[in-house]
Amino acid sequence: MQSEIEQPGITPAVPRLEIRNLVRRFQGRAVVDNVSLRIMPGQVTCLLGPSGCGKSTTLRMIAGVEMQDSGEIWVDGKLVCDTVFRVPPERREIGLMFQDFALFPHLSVAGNVAFGLRGSKEEKRARVAELLDKVDLLQFIDGYPHQLSGGEQQRVALARALAPRPRIMLMDEPFSGLDNRLRDGIRDETLTLLKEEDTAVLLVTHEPDEAMRMADEIALMRDGRIVQQGAPYNVYTRPVDRASVAFFSDANVLRATVSGALAQTLFGQFLAPGVPDGTDVDIVFRPQHVRIDFDRAGNGPRPTPTDGVPARALVKRARFMGHESLVEFCMDFDGSVLKATVPNVFLPAEGTVMWLTVPRSRCFVFPT
Numbered sequence: 501m502q503s504e505i506e507q508p509g510i511t512p513a514v515p516r517l518e519i520r521n522l523v524r525r526f527q528g529r530a531v532v533d534n535v536s537l538r539i540m541p542g543q544v545t546c547l548l549g550p551s552g553c554g555k556s557t558t559l560r561m562i563a564g565v566e567m568q569d570s571g572e573i574w575v576d577g578k579l580v581c582d583t584v585f586r587v588p589p590e591r592r593e594i595g596l597m598f599q600d601f602a603l604f605p606h607l608s609v610a611g612n613v614a615f616g617l618r619g620s621k622e623e624k625r626a627r628v629a630e631l632l633d634k635v636d637l638l639q640f641i642d643g644y645p646h647q648l649s650g651g652e653q654q655r656v657a658l659a660r661a662l663a664p665r666p667r668i669m670l671m672d673e674p675f676s677g678l679d680n681r682l683r684d685g686i687r688d689e690t691l692t693l694l695k696e697e698d699t700a701v702l703l704v705t706h707e708p709d710e711a712m713r714m715a716d717e718i719a720l721m722r723d724g725r726i727v728q729q730g731a732p733y734n735v736y737t738r739p740v741d742r743a744s745v746a747f748f749s750d751a752n753v754l755r756a757t758v759s760g761a762l763a764q765t766l767f768g769q770f771l772a773p774g775v776p777d778g779t780d781v782d783i784v785f786r787p788q789h790v791r792i793d794f795d796r797a798g799n800g801p802r803p804t805p806t807d808g809v810p811a812r813a814l815v816k817r818a819r820f821m822g823h824e825s826l827v828e829f830c831m832d833f834d835g836s837v838l839k840a841t842v843p844n845v846f847l848p849a850e851g852t853v854m855w856l857t858v859p860r861s862r863c864f865v866f867p868t
């Protein structure tokens with residue numbers, strides 16, 4: 501538990517949304533297993549993880565449509581729900597945007613956006629117009645959902661969710677129904693709007709790219725637990741285990757056994773401080789960090805302390821992927837296959853001899 505240090509004249513920051521030790525079991529299995537999160541106003545946190553890891557269940561508990569088995573939900577320092585006390589969903593001031601964001605077909609665009617609003621007719625109309633202007637759809641105010649494209653409907657849904665000024669916005673894969681080009685624009689627009697309104701956002705996604713693009717903080721979830729949490733840069737560059745590396749990109753893995761705090765591999769020795777002798781370790785690195793050198797009369801580049809020892813390899817297959825090329829190598833040492841990516845076009849012929857090195861700083865050593 502983080503403690504807040506009080507300083508004179510500075511009010512300690514209260515999270516807009518805080519969940520503490522949330523647990524939900526189905527048939528005896530904890531699908532959400534002791535999840536805790538704190539989200540500040542204006543902060544976007546992405547709950548990122550593979551299918552079935554418990555993301556939607558977490559969101560449903562916060563929204564109040566699913567009851568937790570234990571744990572607490574706090575909003576602006578006030579208890580909203582524990583196992584005894586419970587504020588009903590409609591009084592939580594939480595906005596929801598889910599994948600199936602269905603607009604009401606029989607209501608006009610204005611009617612849809614005004615749906616959750618209170619106040620006089622004029623006040624409602626003004627707020628509706630303000631939001632439709634922000635999502636650039638003011639000209640459709642008196643139109644109907646069927647007259648709009650998928651992307652336009654999504655923006656109406658966003659305006660509808662934002663209209664009552666929710667303190668918290670829960671979004672469950674809200675952009676997955678959109679095509680790629682449209683999605684980038686709407687994501688960025690959404691983000692700007694949510695920040696302007698100082699809303700705390702919990703966004704669920706299973707796409708690392710989306711999380712990296714949207715999040716101030718990523719909470720990486722697996723089997724009901726948050727395995728790592730932090731700024732996207734930190735989560736990406738300091739993964740906690742092999743699966744966390746592999747979740748964000750392809751991963752190359754070397755297996756080795758530790759002896760004298762060192763792991764011996766085809767790229768030389770890796771430090772494994774504190775790992776007992778005889779422990780098997782995975783040395784994991786991403787394809788974009790593999791360096792490729794041409795063969796110089798049977799030699800590669802000189803070994804260095806930072807890059808280790810070069811290993812001889814034959815090109816197995818090279819493919820152009822658009823923004824990069826993917827080259828698969830068969831390693832001389834043991835016939836294992838390693839992948840490397842190179843920006844732009846790099847398509848060496850099958851069987852070409854090359855030398856690979858991997859900067860030590862780009863390798864992660866994890867006990868298996």
Ligand SMILES: Nc1ncnc2c1ncn2[C@@H]1O[C@H](COP(=O)(O)OP(=O)(O)OP(=O)(O)O)[C@@H](O)[C@H]1O
Pocket residue numbers: 526527531549550551552553554555556557558706
């Ligand atoms: N009402 C329920 N009864 C029984 N099991 C459930 C129930 N709701 C969810 N589960 C199970 O809990 C697990 C987590 O489900 P959840 O919907 O939270 O996953 P998710 O991370 O949102 O996955 P996805 O990315 O596919 O949407 C799944 O194995 C699911 O089958």
Ligand SMILES: [Mg+2]
Pocket residue numbers: 555556557672
């Ligand atoms: Mg889900």
